[in-house]
Amino acid sequence: MAYTFTQYQESADRIKEKIGSFVPKVAMVLGSGLGFLGDIVEDPIAIPYGEIPHFKASTAPGHKGQLVFGTLAGKNVAVMQGRMHHYEGYEYDEVSYAVRVLRLLGCDTLIVTNAAGCVRTDWQAGDLMLITDQIKMFSESPLRGANLPEFGVRFPDASHLYTPRLQQIARETAADMFITLREGVYFYCYGPQYETPAEIRAVRILGGDAVGMSTAPEAIAAGHCGMEILGFTLLSNMAAGILDQPLSEKEVLDAAEAAKDKFSRLVLGCLRKI
Numbered sequence: 371m372a373y374t375f376t377q378y379q380e381s382a383d384r385i386k387e388k389i390g391s392f393v394p395k396v397a398m399v400l401g402s403g404l405g406f407l408g409d410i411v412e413d414p415i416a417i418p419y420g421e422i423p424h425f426k427a428s429t430a431p432g433h434k435g436q437l438v439f440g441t442l443a444g445k446n447v448a449v450m451q452g453r454m455h456h457y458e459g460y461e462y463d464e465v466s467y468a469v470r471v472l473r474l475l476g477c478d479t480l481i482v483t484n485a486a487g488c489v490r491t492d493w494q495a496g497d498l499m500l501i502t503d504q505i506k507m508f509s510e511s512p513l514r515g516a517n518l519p520e521f522g523v524r525f526p527d528a529s530h531l532y533t534p535r536l537q538q539i540a541r542e543t544a545a546d547m548f549i550t551l552r553e554g555v556y557f558y559c560y561g562p563q564y565e566t567p568a569e570i571r572a573v574r575i576l577g578g579d580a581v582g583m584s585t586a587p588e589a590i591a592a593g594h595c596g597m598e599i600l601g602f603t604l605l606s607n608m609a610a611g612i613l614d615q616p617l618s619e620k621e622v623l624d625a626a627e628a629a630k631d632k633f634s635r636l637v638l639g640c641l642r643k644i
């Protein structure tokens with residue numbers, strides 16, 4: 371289904387009734403392992419997705435399904451605890467719906483995090499990667515359908531989807547914290563099956579460094595409506611076929627848990643500086 375601008379406004383208006391004069395500046399869409407940052411927001415106002423018109427539920431394990439407004443690292447934030455994925459059965463405009471609503475509420479920056487498979491054989495599971503670019507060529511765009519000019523143009527430029535200025539802040543923050551930060555291209559595969567070894571070889575040839583099932587749709591929608599974007603990936607496992615062992619959700623969640631401290635320090639450090 372395609373949403374109308376009025377629907378986005380209705381969602382934003384309902385949220386405004388709850389948050390009053392609070393204006394969020396940074397939208398945060400947090401993947402496996404970092405959802406807890408929503409729990410440490412100061413002066414929090416939590417709104418379950420079910421209470422917001424046109425919002426969808428989030429069914430992925432470990433995703434709470436609420437928006438938390440408040441301050442984090444001195445910034446006014448809107449934290450999405452739980453994102454929507456295409457593999458859950460949502461269309462891409464449903465997956466990215468909240469990003470546009472948060473834009474209407476005042477957010478001009480998007481921080482996205484995810485767990486993904488590591489395509490590079492010279493990197494390791496547990497490493498963190500700064501997303502410098504993305505590839506989402508083999509599935510529809512969240513912008514498909516009538517363009518809503520209130521958000522942006524029909525054919526938006528994506529040459530710097532992940533904002534160079536924010537990438538530089540991330541590099542400096544990681545260096546200050548002695549955190550090794552890889553840099554690379556996030557290759558979107560919609561899942562929910564993990565990739566085959568042949569698909570991973572194809573991803574590598576095509577220029578992907580990490581492979582995952584989220585983030586790219588939200589980034590496209592955020593770029594369209596003029597938001598600055600900072601993205602991080604936790605390389606939770608070596609991608610299919612690199613090691614002679616099956617991939618499992620448990621491996622991903624265990625890696626996310628293990629990286630929680632390092633990952634959250636980096637994200638909060640960047641948030642403080644942007």
Ligand code: HPA
Binds near residue numbers: 609
């Ligand atoms: N592939 C796709 N998505 C993922 C992976 C993976 O290996 N790990 C975590 N999310």
